[in-house]
Each structure stands twice: as C-alpha cells, then as structure tokens.
Amino acid sequence: MSYLKEGVIIEQQFLAIDIGGTFIKYATFNQQGSQLRATEKVATIISEASNQILAQVLEIVEAISSEVTLSGVAISTAGVVDAADGSIRYSGYTIPGYTGTPLKQTIEHHYQLPCAVINDVNAAAYGEYWQSFGENDKPKSLCCLTIGTGVGGAFVLDGQVYVGATGMAGEVGYLPFAEGLFQDLASTTALLKAAKQVDGKDLTGETFFQLLAEDANSGYQVVFDNFITALAQGILTVSYVMNPEVVILGGGILAQESIILPKLEASLKKQAIDERFVSAEIKAAKLGNNAGMLGALYYLLESGLDRG
Incomplete structure (x- = not known):
C-alpha cells in the first residue's frame, strides 16, 4: 500500500x-x-x-x-x-x-x-503460506515444522493459524514416543548428539553431512537413518490427525533437502498403515531467516x- x-x-x-x-x-x-x-x-x-x-x-x-x-x-x-x-x-x-x-x-x-x-x-508458517504459494494455489491446510534445537510446529487452516483452546496448539515437539519425546529424537540437536556417540566428535549439521557423504556405510548412516525414522513418525502422527495438503519443513538442516526429503518420503511410505495416509506434499521452507x-x-x- x-x-x-x-x-x-x-x-x-x-x-x-x-x-x-x-x-x-x-x-x-x-x-x-x-x-x-x-x-x-x-x-x-x-x-x-x-x-x-x-x-x-x-x-x-x-x-x-x-x-x-x-x-x-x-x-x-x-x-x-x-x-x-x-x-x-x-x-x-x-x-x-x-x-x-x-x-x-x-x-x-x-x-x-x-x-x-x-x-x-x-x-x-504464515510467512511460508503468504510468500511461497501463488494467490490462487494456497493450500487449505498446511503444517509447518521447524527442525532445530527442538521441533516446533504450527497449523494453518483456511488461511488462519490454529492456536487451540488455550493458545498452545502445534507443540508437536512434546509428542511422546516409546523412545522419548519427538524433539529428543528428530531435532538437529538430537541428530548431532547421536553423531557424537559414533566417534566423540562435536559436529555441526554441515560437517555431519560432509562425513555422511564421504562414507555411506559409516556409523553416521545409522544415526541419519534413525533420525529420518523418528522424523517420519512425527509427520505420520500429524498426518493421521490432520491430513494436511502440505507439510513444510524448516530449519538450517533443510539446506540438505536433496538428501533428507527422498529418504523421508520413503520412510513415510514404509511406516504408514497405508500410503493413502501420506498424501501431503513434503516441501522445504523457502524463506530462510x-x-x-x-x-x-x-x-x-x-x-x-x-x-x-
């Protein structure tokens, strides 16, 4: 204006x-x-x-x-x-x-x-909804997950963020799984903590993926596979409850989207009770900081x- x-x-x-x-x-x-x-x-x-x-x-x-x-x-x-x-x-x-x-x-x-x-x-979530889709192709339902120190979540339904009865909807990081909370298994922090157990090194996300690329059969591959499995479990939970059109994943780790997204989509299909439950388009966030x-x-x- x-x-x-x-x-x-x-x-x-x-x-x-x-x-x-x-x-x-x-x-x-x-x-x-x-x-x-x-x-x-x-x-x-x-x-x-x-x-x-x-x-x-x-x-x-x-x-x-x-x-x-x-x-x-x-x-x-x-x-x-x-x-x-x-x-x-x-x-x-x-x-x-x-x-x-x-x-x-x-x-x-x-x-x-x-x-x-x-x-x-x-x-x-609002930023991605506003700027990452054309005016005529905005999804009616969108889930945004940020993967970082923890795992944050937000739901956009018919153009509005759903905040819940007391304003606390979207706290998906606290989803309980048998092995621990969702964010204790599928955050960048969790990934790097598990990677350190391989050889004692303190890694960044960037160095982790460099080492992963150098030796696909290393212990880092097991760590990465476990991370993907946990991330898929969280997205499946959201999918069973919400059935969103789009799931957007944000966080610095998604700079590796070409590695993460194909593995994630395969894990979703493998773990889902039926592939029809994983109809959402999985996208990496585009707006960065x-x-x-x-x-x-x-x-x-x-x-x-x-x-x-």
Whole structure:
C-alpha cells in the first residue's frame, strides 16, 4: 500500500522484528513483503534470572522510527503469545523472566503505532503460506515444522493459524514416543548428539553431512537413518490427525533437502498403515531467516492494523 503526500507517492514501511534466545533480528518491509533495508541483528541480552528484551525492542523501534516513517511494528517471538493482548503468556527456561512481557501494549503506548505479536513458529508458517504459494494455489491446510534445537510446529487452516483452546496448539515437539519425546529424537540437536556417540566428535549439521557423504556405510548412516525414522513418525502422527495438503519443513538442516526429503518420503511410505495416509506434499521452507519477520508482518496486515 502507498499513499500521496504533496503529490508524491510514499511507500508504507513496516518494521518486522524476530526475537530469539540468541539474536533479535529486524528489517523493514513494504505491504507486499518486499524487504526495504538489510536485516540487522543484536545479541539477545539474557541473564540467569531475567532479560532485557523489551528494552532492546524499544531501542530498535526508536532507532528505525527516527529514520523512516513507520506504519506498524510486527513481532515474531519465542514463547507462547497471548493473542488478545500481545503479551508473552509463557516462556520456558531458555528466556528467564520473559513470561508476562507486554510487548504490544508497550510499543503502541510509546509510539502510537499498530503492533502485532505472534509466536515464532506460527509466524514462520504464515510467512511460508503468504510468500511461497501463488494467490490462487494456497493450500487449505498446511503444517509447518521447524527442525532445530527442538521441533516446533504450527497449523494453518483456511488461511488462519490454529492456536487451540488455550493458545498452545502445534507443540508437536512434546509428542511422546516409546523412545522419548519427538524433539529428543528428530531435532538437529538430537541428530548431532547421536553423531557424537559414533566417534566423540562435536559436529555441526554441515560437517555431519560432509562425513555422511564421504562414507555411506559409516556409523553416521545409522544415526541419519534413525533420525529420518523418528522424523517420519512425527509427520505420520500429524498426518493421521490432520491430513494436511502440505507439510513444510524448516530449519538450517533443510539446506540438505536433496538428501533428507527422498529418504523421508520413503520412510513415510514404509511406516504408514497405508500410503493413502501420506498424501501431503513434503516441501522445504523457502524463506530462510526472513520467514518469521514476514509471517509477523502478514499477521499484522491481516489484523487490520488496529491499535489497542
């Protein structure tokens, strides 16, 4: 959207912020989701008992609003978000003291700008839904799983993220299996922890796949096969319950999609009670680090830009 000012067309700018336990990333976008300035980031200030996230976010809004005229602030954040007031309803031990933080209320009070706050995995799902599909081919049901330190999940049904009765839908990482929780078996953290047991090396995702390529018969292959089996079990559980049209997998490990996706699809077919239960198209996320910011912007725009 744009508007006229003294005969000149002015493009609206929105500040999008992605709050994580390690970094806070931010950039400005127009209403179509085109990025207008380079992504910047600052280290998230967290101590053993508290954090400085609200103060950091206010500093970012202050700095950007002093340079450009903002039309709104969109925030993607770790933690369970209260949809009614944009505060943090619950945050685990990774961000101490974050529960109850009034992000939306504080920004709207200080800057008189519309603000929307959404959970980071829900934001990623919205971002992919908005930008990775054409206007006429958006799926009616989509499941987004982020594979990283844990496993996060989000469901988009008829264009809306389904949050559940108490806002906690999509917490698929806690799905219980006989061997442990889903995220204890199918996260990048779990993969690399199991890989270390092969020869004691601390590997990154990139070095793991390099070693896997060098020797397909090594112990790393067993680790990878177990990871794929567990990931398929989680996706099957979602498929039995939701029967989504599309499952999108995100996280840095999906840089290896050419290796992961064929193995995953084969494991899904092998484990399913019937192949008709695995009709979903499995895709790797395309937006990378921008997914959360774009999804938060989409949420803000769909919320009507109302304040308060």
